[in-house]
Amino acid sequence: MRREEHRTGRLLLVDDNRVNRLLLTRHVSQLGHQVDTAENGLLALQMLRQKSYDLLLLDIEMPEMDGFEVLSEMFSDPKLHDLPVIVTSSLEGLENVVRCIELGAEDYLSKPVNAVLLKARINASLEKKRLRDAQRDMVSRFATLEVAQDMASSGFALGGRRVQATVMFCDIRGFTGMVEQQTPEEVIELLNTYYTLMFDAINGLGGVVNQMIGDGLMAIFGAPQPLPEHAACAVAAGLEMIAMMAQFSAEQVAAGRAPLKIGVGIATGEMIAGYTGTDARATYTCIGDTVNLAARLEAHTKAAQRAILIDAATHDALRGEVSTESLGPVLLKGKAESVQVYAVLA
Incomplete structure (x- = not known):
């Protein structure tokens, strides 16, 4: 039987609760991923624009800038638009889940986050990121950067x-x-x-x-x-x-x-x-x-x-x-x- 292999990546975990950050960071690190953390949305956006990440784990209810605002900023930024986002939140209500998905989130996991489900969602999101990157690389081989950007935006x-x-x-x-x-x-x-x-x-x-x-x-x-x-x-x-x-x-x-x-x-x-x-x-x-x-x-x-x-x-x-x-x-x-x-x- 073929052993299942998963891609590791660099993740940014954003949560204003220190205990949640520590526990999630430990769990994600044990899966083989590199993890950076941010305690609010404003700091997270600054980090996203300074470093390259493969996936964002995002809380919703935070000071300075909440998760909805982060998603909205990312949605309008061509450089961050395609970064996969998994929302991890205790905020209830179907309308909140729908809002996150409409703003570009890949998935919405309710707190407390199930460890097995989180692992599966991370693996799936990283695979989508890999395929997007491969597609972008393929386009860049046969079209200039400017033309690729024009197709992405228009x-x-x-x-x-x-x-x-x-x-x-x-x-x-x-x-x-x-x-x-x-x-x-x-x-x-x-x-x-x-x-x-x-x-x-x-x-x-x-x-x-x-x-x-x-x-x-x-x-x-x-x-x-x-x-x-x-x-x-x-x-x-x-x-x-x-x-x-x-x-x-x-x-x-x-x-x-x-x-x-x-x-x-x-x-x-x-x-x-x-x-x-x-x-x-x-x-x-x-x-x-x-x-x-x-x-x-x-x-x-x-x-x-x-x-x-x-x-x-x-x-x-x-x-x-x-x-x-x-x-x-x-x-x-x-x-x-x-x-x-x-x-x-x-």
């Missing part, structure tokens, strides 16, 4: 909303030729290194990489979460990307490989941001003329022999704080009219 729905943001496109120049000269394993290693560097620069300045196709990527600054000075952040990220790729290219050349250069196109303006696809498979992206313009600017970096090209809206948003060179009106491929193009100078 839910998933196909469609979009109008936003003012900045879009960046980037790719490796001459990548097709490099693929022909290297093994598949070498190409994958090159792409992984490239994306590591690009993600660091983009994410570090508030951008969100939402598409990767081969050596090309698309990033958004200003959606799904608002970002002050999104145009300046995008340009600053572009400059970091160029600097990092120059250093990486020097290392490649020293190892006897081909040098690497990237092209970056950036445009600022109104666009539609949201989820496109189907209910079964969707992605977060932006669409609109601003997005198309950024893609055309990136493609034009090859002809212009410039690393970063930006549109007039991005240039104006910089307010002269970044050195640029006007390339004049340019008729970009796919555009009916010429657009003012600027090169960013490193």
Whole structure:
């Protein structure tokens, strides 16, 4: 017969009665869990925001801040919303149990708490926490933190909303030729290194990489979460990307490989941001003329022999704080009219 195994965790026990705290702490500790204690709800919230816990055991009738108020605060806090809570209280009445459940509690155990039942409830709650964490980790592998947060707070729905943001496109120049000269394993290693560097620069300045196709990527600054000075952040990220790729290219050349250069196109303006696809498979992206313009600017970096090209809206948003060179009106491929193009100078 297979032996049943249970996950241990870090628990916070909140009760204003010292005897209850001591007895419950001893019992929970004997089950193999780590236990911290708090004597009121206000102190408990402070501890929850300072440390990471797997489960909260919460009394209701307490001074400073009662259990209902703690649950309400946790329910409205995205960082605490998913923390499992087991209420342990002597407060009677079905309406109190219902209120706790509606505020997000996993369970309600009446005092004096049955030790066997408490053990079962703790094990069940920790398993739910493990599954939630695993689900969150899985989402984070296939969606950025910002998109994951947007889904957690707003839910998933196909469609979009109008936003003012900045879009960046980037790719490796001459990548097709490099693929022909290297093994598949070498190409994958090159792409992984490239994306590591690009993600660091983009994410570090508030951008969100939402598409990767081969050596090309698309990033958004200003959606799904608002970002002050999104145009300046995008340009600053572009400059970091160029600097990092120059250093990486020097290392490649020293190892006897081909040098690497990237092209970056950036445009600022109104666009539609949201989820496109189907209910079964969707992605977060932006669409609109601003997005198309950024893609055309990136493609034009090859002809212009410039690393970063930006549109007039991005240039104006910089307010002269970044050195640029006007390339004049340019008729970009796919555009009916010429657009003012600027090169960013490193």
